[in-house]
Amino acid sequence: MDCTAVLIATYDFLVRIAAGVTVRFVAVHQQCQPAAQSRKLQSSHWFEPCIKPLCEDTLGTCIDTAAHKWGDRVGWAFVQEGRLCTYAQYKEQVDSLARGLLSAGFSKGDPLMIWSPSTFHWTLMAGAAAKAGVLSASTHFGLTPPEFEKCLTTVDFKGIYIPQPFKIFNYYEMLCSLIPELKDSPPGQLKSKKYPSLRTVIIDSDQSMPGCVALRDLMQGGEADLQAAQKGVTAGDPFTIVFTSGTTGTPKAAVLSHSNFINNVLMYDQRAKLTQETVMCNPLPFFHVYGLSVVLARTLVLGAKAVVPAPAYDAAAVLKAVQEHRCTELYGSPTMFVDIINSPLRKQFDLSSLRQGESGGNVVTPAIRSLVREKLHVNVRVGFGTSELTTAAIVTSNDDPDDKQLNTVGRPLPGLEIRCSNQYSLNRLS
Known part of the structure; x- marks a missing residue:
């Protein structure tokens, strides 16, 4: 077993980012002496290797390819609109x-x-x-x-x-x-x-x-x-x-290229492992890059089906969509998950088709992850990133140890290089 360090961005890291203070990464080595402090800083820089070449397609090409490969399959269901749409x-x-x-x-x-x-x-x-x-x-x-x-x-x-x-x-x-x-x-x-x-x-x-x-x-x-x-x-x-940044200040314009948008979902899928049988319940707004990536990239690039409960978030509409379309994955912000779980209507719906939850866009605490496991009986895949990178830069995986799934935001996506710096001097932390 080699001594390759596996970079884990801890919950502490995420909280610190949200609070606007200096942040740090924790590196966990496979062969190292037991540390008295489990969160002792080991490294503030990490590059996650990528074995697959970048895709040079545009979204227009992906639309054509999807229609050719999956033409008669339903790629989108807009439940409240009563509309189904195939790739063709x-x-x-x-x-x-x-x-x-x-x-x-x-x-x-x-x-x-x-x-x-x-x-x-x-x-x-x-x-x-x-x-x-x-x-x-x-x-x-x-x-x-x-x-x-x-x-x-x-x-x-x-x-x-x-x-x-x-x-x-x-x-x-x-x-x-x-x-x-x-x-x-x-x-x-x-x-x-x-x-x-x-x-x-x-x-x-x-x-x-x-x-x-x-x-x-x-x-x-x-x-x-x-x-x-x-x-x-x-x-x-x-x-x-x-x-972006509408929740913390005046929105600023972040420009995404076709390559950025498409390759992010391809790298993400090396962790998420979606299939053409995946049915995604997506109550996330399309103006947010997370919801946009689900409804366009994960459908057109990966062939998964997107189910959109309503034009704007509504817990009852989400529950109805999961039951009617037998959704296998449920996406949402942490507050959405808490709202769905606390809905008095939840027990009236059959949610047994769900196999996976996914959340991001804000701090997904260990308590929320445990709550989703307890009430919805699914694990929660957690992502952390920026709009400029098209959603997630760091993602958990079901292959991660259980404590890492509950308490961290995972590892960088393949091909990403991440460094934590002093917020004032921009010097690398050491």
Whole structure:
């Protein structure tokens, strides 16, 4: 047995990060003297080797490949919308919408904001933008107009996609409050004094709204050469902009490339080991990179099925989705898991199909992991990372020792190099 150090990011490490203080990694050696203190610092730097080469596909290529490999299989179930979509159907609709975007004047690199709850059309817009080379972006569907305005001043968007009113949110009226010229503009020819780059507002509505291009019209496609546009997109090109850090401050724009988005899920899967039989219950919002990765990358790249309970999180909808679609994995933030477990409706549903839980996005304490094991009878896979890396950089595995699964956030993903530094001097900890 060699002396290779296996880097374990402890719960203490995660708590320290959340608290904004200096953090450290703990290295556990296979051959070392028993330490009086189990969390004694051994190393602050680690590189996890990767034996598989990076994938050079774009998301558009993944859409085509998935349709070819799994065409008639259902890849998505939007429970509250009552919609099932196969991989072949997804490609067909994405291609039509991509041609519609190109015909409407969008071109490679044009930023397009998706301001919407988590719906099927959200995924179509993101997929179509990726195929056409348009740079999609997303932010919290519940932003107020002043909050959304900060996004508009951060990126020079050419277009904005909005849905019909959802709950208390009337997106069209909120946009009109920010862009008074919208109601008097011809569709696709917006001229805003405050946002001069903005030309097109796309709305998903059965009614024609002044100044807006209807999504249903774009879905008819157009004469644009999608094949040529798709050939011009490379793995290193930007795929999406995620507005992040909204829970700790003003959201900042993180840009992810196609390569970043796709390779992260491939490296992640070396730990998670999803299969085409995996049915993922995903109540996570698509504007968050975690939910986005589940609904697009794990489906299109890995062939797993995504079940979306509702456009916004609802514990009862999650329980219903797990039972109706026999979900094998349940994803969510720590607070979602606690809410689901504490739901008075939980015992009314059959959750016996579940084989795995997965959580991240905040501190997943040992107590929460133990609670999920006790009440839902599944282990919890925990990830920790940043939006800039596309979700997880460090993940636990069911192959890890049990105490590590309960008390750590695991090991770095293959190919990642991690160093903990002093937050002020940036010097490596020693």
